[in-house]
Amino acid sequence: MKKLTTLLTISLLLAIVQLGFAQITGSSHDFSGQSWNTTTEICIVCHTPHNADVSVLNAPLWNHSISSVATYTMYSSATLNSTAGQPDGSSKLCLSCHDGTVALENFGGVTTGTNYLTGGTLMGTDLGNDHPISITYDAALAAADGGLFNPNTTQSGLGGTISATMLIGDKMQCSSCHDVHNSAGINGLLLKSNSASALCLTCHNK
Numbered sequence: 001m002k003k004l005t006t007l008l009t010i011s012l013l014l015a016i017v018q019l020g021f022a023q024i025t026g027s028s029h030d031f032s033g034q035s036w037n038t039t040t041e042i043c044i045v046c047h048t049p050h051n052a053d054v055s056v057l058n059a060p061l062w063n064h065s066i067s068s069v070a071t072y073t074m075y076s077s078a079t080l081n082s083t084a085g086q087p088d089g090s091s092k093l094c095l096s097c098h099d100g101t102v103a104l105e106n107f108g109g110v111t112t113g114t115n116y117l118t119g120g121t122l123m124g125t126d127l128g129n130d131h132p133i134s135i136t137y138d139a140a141l142a143a144a145d146g147g148l149f150n151p152n153t154t155q156s157g158l159g160g161t162i163s164a165t166m167l168i169g170d171k172m173q174c175s176s177c178h179d180v181h182n183s184a185g186i187n188g189l190l191l192k193s194n195s196a197s198a199l200c201l202t203c204h205n206k
Contacts, residue, residue, distance in 0.1 A: 027182035028121075028189060036105040036115040045107050046093070058089050058168050065106035066096045070125045075132040081145045082135040091133045094174040098123045137172045137203070138163075149205050156202055157192060166191065166202070 024030055024042055032042045048063035056066060072095075074084040087095055096102050100122050103113025116122075123130065135141075142148040151162035151170075158165040166176045174180075177199060178189045186192065192199050 023183035024181045029180060029182065031104075034104070034115075036103075036113070045104075048108065051109075056089065056092050059093055062093060063107050064093070064096050065102050065111065066092055067099055067101045070095070070099050070101045072099070073126045073128045075128055075130060080132065082132065082137075082141055084132040084135050086134070087127075088134045089168055089171060089173055090175050091173045094178075094180070095123070099125050101125070131172075131177070133173055135172050136170055137167055138170050147205050148203055151203070154202075157198075162203060 029046075030042050031037045031045045032040050037045060044063060046064050047061045049061060052061040052063060053059060053066065054062075056062065072086055074086070076084065097104060097117050098121060100116050100118075102116075104115045104117060105113040127133070137148070137151055139150050139152050142150045149162065151167060154162050156162045156165045163170065167173075168175065175191075177191055179186070179191045180189060182189050184191060186194075188194075190199060192202070194200065
């Protein structure tokens with residue numbers, strides 16, 4: 001019986017690993033087939049099990065170089081009840097490719113490269129026309145704004161509250177809307193469907 005239980009446990013763990021691998025395989029963040037990724041590995045461009053960069057808070061075993069020179073123009077508006085400083089946390093990880101200042105092959109300690117992100121996914125350093133990121137979204141902001149749900153009590157539809165399932169350290173980051181591993185399988189790497197603006201209306205009380 002003990003042997004059977006052990007075999008079942010191993011089988012379950014293998015299934016979970018394979019499912020997780022399948023989520024990133026073939027997605028927009030599967031870089032295994034890119035000419036600049038000579039390792040042919042999928043995860044190593046962003047993550048490493050050893051010698052990870054821990055300079056950014058909430059960086060999961062980060063392996064890609066992070067911009068040290070970019071200064072970003074952030075979104076501002078008379079109706080914005082929060083101050084958007086420079087990007088921090090996990091948003092800096094996204095921008096390490098998407099701001100176009102760091103080469104795609106700059107990972108694992110490589111500091112030279114010639115391949116940069118181009119096209120529609122290149123955001124550059126001017127984020128003034130994009131949703132504000134790295135802002136604190138808490139009950140106080142919701143009360144001051146009047147058009148936001150309380151993230152501590154409002155369900156996100158993702159298995160918990162907005163705060164628990166969409167925010168990182170009470171902050172709105174890129175990953176609050178985007179699923180970088182595309183496990184949801186939704187266009188635009190969204191965390192959930194935006195049909196009828198469902199994603200927007202998760203936080204915005206309109």
